[in-house]
Amino acid sequence: MGVVFTGNSINPSHPQVLNKIMLQIIYKISLALPLLFIFGLAFIAFQPGWVIKMLANHSQDVLYSVDTQRPVVALTIDDGPDPVTTPKILDTLKEHNAHATFFMIGNRITGNEAIVDKAVAENHEVANHMMNDEASINLPPAEFEQRLLASDETLSKFARPKWFRPGSGWYNRQMLSTLSRHGYKAALGSVYPYDPHIPSSWFAAQSILWNVKPGSVIILHDTGNRGERTLATLQTILPKLAQQGFQVVTLSELSEMQEIAAN
Numbered sequence: 001m002g003v004v005f006t007g008n009s010i011n012p013s014h015p016q017v018l019n020k021i022m023l024q025i026i027y028k029i030s031l032a033l034p035l036l037f038i039f040g041l042a043f044i045a046f047q048p049g050w051v052i053k054m055l056a057n058h059s060q061d062v063l064y065s066v067d068t069q070r071p072v073v074a075l076t077i078d079d080g081p082d083p084v085t086t087p088k089i090l091d092t093l094k095e096h097n098a099h100a101t102f103f104m105i106g107n108r109i110t111g112n113e114a115i116v117d118k119a120v121a122e123n124h125e126v127a128n129h130m131m132n133d134e135a136s137i138n139l140p141p142a143e144f145e146q147r148l149l150a151s152d153e154t155l156s157k158f159a160r161p162k163w164f165r166p167g168s169g170w171y172n173r174q175m176l177s178t179l180s181r182h183g184y185k186a187a188l189g190s191v192y193p194y195d196p197h198i199p200s201s202w203f204a205a206q207s208i209l210w211n212v213k214p215g216s217v218i219i220l221h222d223t224g225n226r227g228e229r230t231l232a233t234l235q236t237i238l239p240k241l242a243q244q245g246f247q248v249v250t251l252s253e254l255s256e257m258q259e260i261a262a263n
């Protein structure tokens with residue numbers, strides 16, 4: 001950048017010189033961006049186990065994954081039900097003898113009752129993802145509790161939910177204590193292909209297959225285009241997981257294995 005200050009006549013405080021300096025800085029950042037992007041993608045694709053472990057150690061009350069040697073993984077699908085994509089996802093799960101925990105949005109239940117009934121009848125698990133898909137960490141504690149119970153009431157007509165997943169994945173101590181007071185456990189996951197942000201079912205499938213191991217909790221999303229991508233992702237990963245000897249189960253089924261392993 002020293003090039004800018006060659007002539008005596010040029011005053012560095014002159015707007016044009018500042019513009020030049022700014023342009024050079026922007027140019028250098030733009031060169032670094034593709035590199036940052038590649039590192040970011042690599043990080044997402046090969047989710048480092050130590051980051052997940054660090055997060056998990058910080059919050060014993062939140063389930064990220066389960067310690068087990070058995071080739072079993074939990075599949076969790078957020079943001080349904082959807083009248084178009086959820087039935088297709090249910091058919092694919094049935095075809096591959098896989099089970100999932102559906103973190104459902106309370107406000108999406110009306111009109112989709114038959115789909116929720118079908119999910120329960122086919123031994124999938126219904127779980128609480130609030131009335132709306134929002135970052136519930138921003139809610140005042142009383143409001144959080146009220147909305148948790150509203151979605152609990154809606155979902156309990158189908159099956160008693162046991163798991164809660166906060167929108168955007170953010171939670172605090174207060175939320176965890178409210179959850180446990182109402183018999184809930186919080187669950188995040190350990191294999192997340194950032195499927196809402198990266199619109200490629202190929203990438204989601206590869207990322208899951210690269211990172212999955214016994215006890216993993218996989219996160220995918222339902223509804224609209226995301227639901228269609230999840231369908232394509234499942235059609236790729238379910239046969240491959242079966243080939244590798246993995247059984248795909250609900251969160252509750254997987255968490256029971258932790259208890260067996262701990263005893």
Ligand SMILES: [Zn+2]
Nearest residue numbers: 078079133167
């Ligand atoms: Zn969500």
